[in-house]
Amino acid sequence: MADSNLSIKSLRAGYGSLDILNGVDLDVPAGQFVALMGPNGAGKSTLLKTLYGMTTIKDGSIDWRGKNIAGYKSRAILGEGISFVPQGRCNFPVMTVDENLQMAAYTLRDDKVKADRDYVYDLFPILKTRRSTLAGNMSGGEQQLLEVAMAVLQRPKVLLVDEPSVGLSPAAIGIVFDELLRLHAAGQTILLVEQNTKKAMEVAERAVILRLGRVTWDGLPGEISHDELGELFLTGKMRGETEAVH
């Protein structure tokens, strides 16, 4: 259904007068799990923040369910069904898991809160076993799951996730990515920014590479080797090409 696709066209955005995105074109169809990768400073996090209304948009459009939401405020974007899990963990470390979820549910009607917490606990059984634990006392992986769960509580149509693996042990990364896979299997559209390219390529259906604020490669994870990926990050070129992709 074209209406449920997130369609980014010629998007130019940044911070104040500083442009970071230099004409991003990207369609994210409903239900797809897309990994957005690229070198440091390419603008990956900026793209997620732009989709969530946190940057200055200069040009282009973000078409979503029949509207151009470019320039909407974050709260309005959340209301349109797009949730953002920013980098870093644990918004409320001295609150329990239950209380953190209650905080995340503040935009929902009160009588829905309990039901929504149960909904999230069904999706993330690990969190259910920790519901009375102070969030700050959980492992890094569990804290990251809690952040994802707080976004999922809003029942987003699109989930934007920024580098969930940062600072996590390999075991914790495994737990977080397994949960993302489970969410996707349940129909969740996910746009994931991830530096851990190996892991991202394992879980995502589609790989998109951003370099210098533009999409330079877009395909199936199986279509690109790890070495080619590294070369694209460094040079913007695939092996054998003499010209950069853009």
Ligand SMILES: Nc1ncnc2c1ncn2[C@@H]1O[C@H](COP(=O)(O)OP(=O)(O)OP(=O)(O)O)[C@@H](O)[C@H]1O
């Ligand atoms: N709030 C800000 N104000 C000004 N410049 C910023 C701000 N946030 C990020 N930048 C700059 O924007 C550029 C892109 O940053 P961004 O975080 O989007 O890159 P990234 O591709 O996610 O990189 P990384 O993989 O290192 O996180 C960088 O040069 C960064 O310094």
